[in-house]
Amino acid sequence: MAKVPVQFTLNGSETAEFIESGTTLLNALRDKIGDTSPKGGCHQGTCGACSVIIDGELKLSCLTLAETCNGADIKTTAGLAEGGVLHPLQRAFLDAFATQCGFCTPGMIVAAKVLLDRTPNPSREDVVEALSGNICRCTGYEPIIQAVLTAARANSQNAA
Amino acid sequence: MAIRRGRGVAAINYPTGMNLGGDPTQALVHSTPTGNFMVTLSSVDLGQGMKQIMAQICAETIGVPTDRVVIDTADTDTGPHCMGTFASRGTHRAGNAVIQAAKEARQVMLEVAAEELEVNASDLDTDGQGNIQVKGAPQKSISIFDVALSAHFKRGRSISGRGMFLIPRSYPEKETGAMKPSTCYAHACTVAEVEVDDETGEVTVLTVKNVFEIGRALNPKMVEQQLVGGSWMGISHALYETTEPYYPNRDHGGTDFNQYLMPGPGDLAETEIIVLERPSADGPFGAKGPGEMCANPQIPAVANAVFDAVGVRIDTLPITPERILRALKAQAAG
Secondary structure, three states, X not given: OOEEEEEEEEOOEEEEEEEEOOOEHHHHHHXXXXXXXXXXXXXXXXXXXXXXXXXXXXXXXXXXXXXXXXXXXXXXXXXXXXXXXXXXXXXXXXXXXXXXOXXXXXXXXXXXXXXXXXXXXXXXXHHHHHHOOOOOOOOOOHHHHHHHHXXXXXXXXXXX | OOEEEEEEEEEEEEEOOOOOOOXXXXXXXXXXXXXXXXXXXXXXXXXXXXXXXXXXXXXXXXXXXXXXXXXXXOOOOOOOOEOOOOXXXXXXXXXXXXXXXXXXXXXXXXHHHHHHHOOOHHHEEEOOOOEEEEXXXXXXXXXXXXXXXHHHHHHOOOOEEEEEEEEOOOOOOOOOOOOOOOOOEEEEEEEEEEEEEOOOOOEEEEEEEEEEEOEXXXXXXXXXXXXXXXXXXXXXXXXXXXXXOEOOEOOOOOOOXXXXXXXXXXXXXXXXXXXXXXXXXXXXXXXXXXXXXXXXXXXHHHHHHHHHHHOOOOOOOOOOHHHHHHHHHHHHHO
């Protein structure tokens, strides 16, 4: 099958690659471009581990064709830290022990980031709703919910 | 038709490890030329934090900061033998093996330091900060960095140790069948409060209050993390999870995450965790295995709470609305 060029911004960097038509964004990111932070859990849009941010929207990269992302602005968990300083969400997840095996964590963090970008002071119900598309097997969710609420509080204190 | 409330309690004993043909784990410890310590294991960290715990155990035994220890669990083909990370045995079995290996490495380290300081090794102690000093005369000291350099480049010593921990096979007594399948037991008790809708059969877990007795908590925050997640998983086992809802008939068996039910972040019960520590006699620093048992007592507690609420005993898991409604129907038919 003929390869097609794709070009988008990944975590602030211009990225271009030739891919086989029909390649998912998840496989393009992991196998072609080398960003393994989105995880392949179910490959059918159920578990949320592959979540990324495309033009500000939370998307499942396993259900997104890479060739539809030309010109897009894509963010993954791998691009959240700035200059070696963890993003407040990453810091809060660490402090709250909100990760065990870690497989769901990148998807949880980008889901939470989209929430906090739009709703800087979310209620617990807002957080539950935002995370409801992401499956976690280890933590029982409560530490993750607490981490997101903590990160939101840290953000609003910094803003004030 | 009404929403009925019930409360159930359950208590469990849970063995640490198992005993089929004997239960061994081995560990190797060696220092790098710069005085860091490598622990080589075949025991795998599944996300429960075994690497952190083994680093703590090795550091405590050798007398160095935890960040001076690196845990290598890279390859079960080439690493020292371990039965595996299961049966809540990792901390207990591997931890004991690491202690033995670290003690041997510590002894070599003190011997090299003794040669450098021209004193007797038995007069030396670690300060826990990366130095070795003469007991009672801390001004006479040498860094472990320098000891390791000396061992590698001057003294020709390997600062290393071998550790093995084996629970030998226990055979049952012929007359009584009595045997010792495990070495120590963790304990737990859960009180669950539920609401059962006797029209729809739906169960809502309102609260779970858990007490866990887990020996010494080697890392209290990680223990709490394990227990909170485990408590959630126990409720999941009780009410949601199965691959075979009509076993042995395969109908309606889940084939993916869409159909394999687990409680999501919106289905959480108010959860309380209390940890009791009664150190075990044979565990590393008194530890037992809290891993698997923390997801167990919620199951009978929820079953008992359902009985308390609507008077039916569900003896097949998970306790689905269908099973409750069928049981209520049978009860009404009397």
